[in-house]
Amino acid sequence: VEMDSDLRRAMMNHEFLLHFQPQWNAERKMVGVEALVRWLHPVKGMIPPGQFIPFAEESRLILPLGDWVLMAACQTKARWLKEGYLDDVVMAVNVSAMQFAQEDFIDKVGKALAHTLVPPHLIQLELTESMLVHDQEDVIQKMRSLKELGVLISLDDFGTGYSSLSYLQQLPIDQLKIDKSFVARVMDSKRGASIAASIIGLGHNLGMEVIAEGVEEDAQFQWLKQQGCDLFQGYGLSRPLEEKILIGSFVKQV
Numbered sequence: 001v002e003m004d005s006d007l008r009r010a011m012m013n014h015e016f017l018l019h020f021q022p023q024w025n026a027e028r029k030m031v032g033v034e035a036l037v038r039w040l041h042p043v044k045g046m047i048p049p050g051q052f053i054p055f056a057e058e059s060r061l062i063l064p065l066g067d068w069v070l071m072a073a074c075q076t077k078a079r080w081l082k083e084g085y086l087d088d089v090v091m092a093v094n095v096s097a098m099q100f101a102q103e104d105f106i107d108k109v110g111k112a113l114a115h116t117l118v119p120p121h122l123i124q125l126e127l128t129e130s131m132l133v134h135d136q137e138d139v140i141q142k143m144r145s146l147k148e149l150g151v152l153i154s155l156d157d158f159g160t161g162y163s164s165l166s167y168l169q170q171l172p173i174d175q176l177k178i179d180k181s182f183v184a185r186v187m188d189s190k191r192g193a194s195i196a197a198s199i200i201g202l203g204h205n206l207g208m209e210v211i212a213e214g215v216e217e218d219a220q221f222q223w224l225k226q227q228g229c230d231l232f233q234g235y236g237l238s239r240p241l242e243e244k245i246l247i248g249s250f251v252k253q254v
């Protein structure tokens, strides 16, 4: 209850902000960033999303918060384009199951694009497997509508849910994101390596790009690269950064 009213107050007071974690290709060029929400609490300081997203889901405050994240990410990307920063860097935005289930979710995405004039192919929505298990027809319809808007679709935390392969094959997914729990095990055992390699093969066979998240060690990066993984994200490459630092470090790429 306390958390609830605190979150509600925080929405009113604009206490949320976005950090951005770079995503790299095999040549170590930054090709994307994932927007990650933070709560700058007036007393407790910076709070990571793991500590408040679950409460925001419970109280449904994730809906207005998710609306804000989507709009803020599109606005930020549009502003970078206007100012000449990171032109072809894709902005990835997390979408929670409750957000995606809203009847007017597609409308909201359309409005964020129209309002900010951001080119849709530079916005990637990160959906999770768990949100796909409900009404399969509705999910397929919504994903098709998103593709009609022109945005990219990534399947986050891939491998931790249980979507069937026949279902996966029907979905217009651009990118599979190998969950960090699998990436953590690629150097540990033959089995760990096999699982990651299988996901890379599966994604590629379905015509999808594959990104590994949670890349913490160079050995993991090298191994995944050798397996043909397309993109890489993780503390070993770069932590989530505040905008000023992100722009400052990569302004040379302009």
Ligand code: G
Pocket: 035, 036, 037, 048, 049, 050, 051, 053, 066, 069, 094, 095, 096
């Ligand atoms: O940074 P941290 O590891 O604490 O993040 C925890 C979780 O919060 C992750 O699963 C991440 O996907 C989620 N998360 C981060 N930013 C957002 C956001 O803007 N919207 C939603 N729905 N989840 C987010």
Ligand code: G
Pocket: 021, 036, 049, 094, 156, 157, 180, 213, 214, 215, 216, 233, 234, 235, 236, 240
């Ligand atoms: O659920 P999602 O995949 O969106 O979660 C992304 C979260 O993972 C972010 O909150 C981010 O802070 C965290 N993260 C990013 N890179 C790494 C990493 O290398 N290791 C670990 N353990 N977490 C990471």
Ligand code: MN
Pocket: 034, 094, 126, 156
């Ligand atoms: Mn994510």
Ligand code: NA
Pocket: 156, 157, 158, 177, 179, 180, 213
């Ligand atoms: Na993930």
